Amino acid sequence: MGKPVTMDELAELRAGVSGVVYARGDAGLAHEARCFNTAIVHDPDVVVGARGADDIIAAVAFAARHRLPVFVQATGHGAFAPITEGVLISTRRMGGVSVDPELRMATIGAGARWGAVVDRASRYGLTPITGSSSHVGAVGYTLGGGLGPLARTYGFTADWVRGFTVVTADGRLVRASATEHPDLFWALRGGKGGLGLVVDMDLELVPLKRVYGGGLFYDSEHIEDALRAWVDWVHSLPDTVTSSVALLRFPPIDEVPENLRGRFALHLRFAFIGDERDGERLLAPMRRAAPAFLDLIGDMSTTEIDSIHDDRDQAGPAWDRGMQLTDIDQAFVTALLSRAGAGSDVPFIAIEIRHIGAGATRGASQDTAIGGAGSPFTLVMIGVPVPELFDSVLPQSSDYIVSGILPWIADETNINFLGHVASTQQFASAWPADAFSRLIETRTAWDPEGLFAYPAGPAGGIDG
Known part of the structure; x- marks a missing residue:
């Protein structure tokens, strides 16, 4: 103190x-x-x-x-x-974004949101490898690795960082890049926090204007058929496709669109880097697997990528718990639906599974601190936004679901997906053991007095 x-x-x-x-x-x-x-x-x-x-x-x-x-x-x-x-x-006032179209590089201020980066880059036919929401802070998200709707093609966002400007614990303003303080550069790409305060980051952009993507919604009676088809289908997809699914329980309130209100549905998210004809061909098995009551997939501008997941952009109470999965199969579907499918009474508005691997796994070969890059799937449970349930009901309910899918849970995860952390051991699981040890050494070298509190309580206080 x-x-x-x-x-x-x-x-x-x-x-x-x-x-x-x-x-x-x-x-x-x-x-x-x-x-x-x-x-x-x-x-x-x-x-x-x-x-x-x-x-x-x-x-x-x-x-x-x-x-x-x-x-x-x-x-x-x-x-x-x-x-x-x-x-x-x-740092919310530090939201500046500039783009050098010849170098395909964006310099992003500490407080900038992804929406501003996407908008500025699109003027030059470029796009950042961003997350599922344009409302999230770009720097905090990237410090944890950053896993978005184009991950199988382009990897983690942190793979595209080319430099940071950082204020260190001793009050210096330093550059961290592949050639300047490479140990700090390694740790900032995936280590999340406790290393210094990022003033801005340089992010390489991708020459991309259009994506074939969006979402399919399957009603309750078709969830099992669609989910089983998705688990088989993703194993046949090329690296140019990134997809995910979410079991969604929409509350019967006016704020929810009428065609979704009160429904239990499966939301398939799809992003393909290629032309519309090839995208339709690749998606066809999921359109045949079960009837979708809402089909929102088509050719779109990269400025519309956040509509693929359609994450909320309004502040509110939130609780979530995440993990990563080994390869999943039909037995996994049976286990998950037995505890969280139709007829189950679980207090989660969303249970999401993302298919990663491919480009994200290739990124693991780069010298970064990103955790969870070797696992092919992520799973996140998002609780109902009722704070009275956060301390006991939601943790107990998530334990109930986890206990049914234990054989498929990976040993490590990613810090951005970990959510509410209950123990130091759980926090450490966000990285492979050797990477976590290296992070401790790097934090100690750059902040020997532990000025930058990390983690906090035990993993809050770090913006994402």
Whole structure:
């Protein structure tokens, strides 16, 4: 614990920061520290709303002098535990994005969302290898590896990073790349946090304008046929196809579109890099497997890729738990549906399975800290947004589902998919053992006093 911060010391910090500074009890702190996950309420000693690298350097120096831990947040999508001490640095004002079309490179500010990057890149016929949501912070997502709807073709987003600008624990502004501080560069691509505060990152872009993609929705009585067909179908697909499925329980509320309201459905997500005719041919087995009551698949601009998953973009309470899977088969489908299929009473609005491998697995051969790259599937359970269920009901219900699919659960996972973390052992499972050991060594080398709090409670406070 650090020593109490006096009013004079706060005044000195405010004088050295062009952004905003709030102390606990100030009227603006709650708004500045707000999360996308509204079930989490941060109340640190100090919040600094940074406008640039100089503000971050001043905030880090202040925290070091007062022996206060440092946390960082941009959009707050990665918040799973409240921050109740230290200095929280908010980077949401650092949202600048610039593109060099000749180098096919985007320089992305710490607070930028993917939507801004996609929009700017599209002006030059380029696209970033992004996530499923354009609303998520680009930097925090990439620090965890970044696994999106084009992953089987292009791999993890972190595979495309060419450099970071970072404020280190001793207040220096350094570059991390393949030729400058390569140990830090390795750790930042997949290590997630505890290494320094990223000011911006350079991301190589892909020359891509169109994708054949979207979603098919199967009603409750056709879920089993469609899911069984998907499990067989994905094993025959080329690397140019990335797909996923989600068991969705839509609540009967006005906010849900009428054609989905109150339904239990299977949502197939599909993205193909190629022309529409070949895409239709590849998708045909899933269109034949069972009737879809909603077919939203077709040729689309890369600016519309986030419509494939159609993730929510409104803040609200959130709970999820993720893991990765070994190769799945028909026995897996039987086990999963026996506990989470039609007629089951589980408190999850979505249970999603993503097919990765291919390009993502090839990325594992690169020298990055990305965890989970060797597993062919991910599974995430998203709980009903009722905070009263977060502490016991949802963990117990997720344990019930996990116990039925244990033979298919991989030993490691990815930190971006891990969700709520219950133990240090679970946190460490986000990386292979050798990578986790190397991360510890790198964090110690760059932050020997442990100024950058990571993980926090045990894995919150790191923006995603």
